[in-house]
Amino acid sequence: SNLGNISSLVALDRESNTSFTLYIYATDKGTPRLTSIASELRVHVLDANDNSPVFENSSYNCTLSEEASIGSICTTVVAKDSDADQNGLVRYEIIGNGTETTLFVVDSLSGVVSLQALLDREKQASYVLTIRAIDSGVPLRRESFVSVIVLVSDENDNAPRFALSHYSCSVKENVGSPQLCKYQTNLFANSSISANQMRPCGMRGRPLRGS
Numbered sequence: 001s002n003l004g005n006i007s008s009l010v011a012l013d014r015e016s017n018t019s020f021t022l023y024i025y026a027t028d029k030g031t032p033r034l035t036s037i038a039s040e041l042r043v044h045v046l047d048a049n050d051n052s053p054v055f056e057n058s059s060y061n062c063t064l065s066e067e068a069s070i071g072s073i074c075t076t077v078v079a080k081d082s083d084a085d086q087n088g089l090v091r092y093e094i095i096g097n098g099t100e101t102t103l104f105v106v107d108s109l110s111g112v113v114s115l116q117a118l119l120d121r122e123k124q125a126s127y128v129l130t131i132r133a134i135d136s137g138v139p140l141r142r143e144s145f146v147s148v149i150v151l152v153s154d155e156n157d158n159a160p161r162f163a164l165s166h167y168s169c170s171v172k173e174n175v176g177s178p179q180l181c182k183y184q185t186n187l188f189a190n191s192s193i194s195a196n197q198m199r200p201c202g203m204r205g206r207p208l209r210g211s
Helices: 099-103
Strands: 019-024 039-044 059-065 073-076 090-095 104-106 112-115 126-135 143-153 179-181 201-203
Touching: 059 073, 059 112, 073 143, 090 104, 099 104, 099 126, 104 126
Parallel strands: 059 143
Antiparallel strands: 019 039, 073 112, 090 126, 104 112, 126 143, 179 201
16 A cells, blocks of 8 residues: 555454554555665554452452441552553442441552441441442543442440340249249340350248248
């Protein structure tokens, strides 16, 4: 062609090859044909925002004590975007409008998930956070999502509580062996204490005062 237009034969992928080096020769139609010295042409492939962020893990897990202080780190989510420049710049945010967004926060650049309010295992023992990774492409922005499962470990922060303020029962007099006085079940706020740990009280028969 007299114009010397250069075109690609296949679709280009910058993530596979960012540039190409071509050597161009010009040849006339004379007899004999004469050829020019090769001219080097560097072709740089511009980036298109054709890749979404990809998280390193399919999901994330962490455990926090219910006595964890504000600012305690739960985990760090990481997503990579193979596009270049702004197209590959990833930011993070927690999706939703429930308690998860009031209790937890994610750093938009580092992906560090931390606590921004106090926990109470007796109110809720676990949380599932949805983290969105979104790139900064213009005009099209691509995104992906991952779940962070947060387990709240129990601390012994509640004393046992009786169901009633007082109890009464009857026992036989003049009985030497211990007798059982049945009573209502105690209520325990701490989840680590089970009903198997509750025992009936025993008392020895003896005359009551005034009998």
